[in-house]
Amino acid sequence: MSSAAGIIFFGTFVLFWIVVVGAAVTLARRGKLTTVTLLPYQRGLLYRKGLPVREVGPGKHRVWAGSELLVHCDVRPITVNYENQLVALSDGAAALYTFSASVQARDIRKVLYAARDYTQVPAATLLRCARRQLHLSSVGALKMDMNGIADRISKEAKSKLDAAGFDLVSFRVPQFNLGSVQQTNPQAAPPQGNPASN
């Protein structure tokens, strides 16, 4: 073997081992390179070493499993529908209401940080706003302005949902009945609405 050929062979040999050891170290540090596919209705947030790096859209994304994580969320509209909810009004009367709404995720980063389970945020927000706005109203005020209550609820819910990264697409109150809570036995507990808790 000539000296030049020997140097080339030796260089190639050293380079081979550098590549092998480097690949092994990289795999050990960063984990396997995996492919994550996001569907057209999904958006994701890529985390590197625990911190958010960038938002990603639909398509294939290469992720180092050991140091990166792609958290994705569904941006299809979330339908919220609650029927026959009972609420006490400010003057002691009662109202029975039904509402339905559609909410869509807009800002993925805000949505992911809004709650442990972001899909629960729209329902919780709408129930909260509806109950509060109705409880602050009286029978007289509601009779005078029946449509106004839906506007007030949707306005309050819209601002709260906006802060959580959602858009309120639609909001309707298809059923709304005013009445009084009749108690046959004063010692008995008042009628229960549907607990929409948890």
Place this chain on the structure above:
Amino acid sequence: MTQDFFVNSGSFISLVSVIALTILSQSRRGKKRILITDYRRGVRFVGGVFSGVLEPGSYLFDARKEQITIMDMRPQPILLERLTFQDALKQQGVVSLATEFVVRDPQLAATALRDQIKDCYLLARNAIRTVMSQQIIANVSDLAAANEILTKAIRTELFKVGMDISNTEVTELWLNPASIQNQTETISAGVQ
């Protein structure tokens, strides 16, 4: 440079590389990698003993000796709706509360609660009933005062298990008119 030099050097480099790869693979045997995002914390136990809270990042841990419990620090919206109570004057009432549960102390929450949300829901509900039974509700429209009282009571209970509440709002407070009327009549009769 002779042929022997290349052969000897090549053999040495191969040996060193193989040893390096062996050490690398042995050092990772039984170890797992965990990624903790910025909205989570890891409560680390080594040999069953608490050893610290892991901040966001990527960690290699020995699954044979260490356990890491992931705690989600994001808020969980909760509605405590139409909880019935009896106040200090035995008036029947209903209260609804909207709030969010958040983890305040990951270590305490991980060790004191099996299911943070369900357990805290029960603690909060009991705290509301307890505190409302000690109150005399003079004005049902004063939701801010009720909110303050309830927040304080729930927070006191949840602090004991490493949890907290935020963004609390009393959405409904109602007293049974019949029981109020009965009470007023009793009081009036007593005065006369």
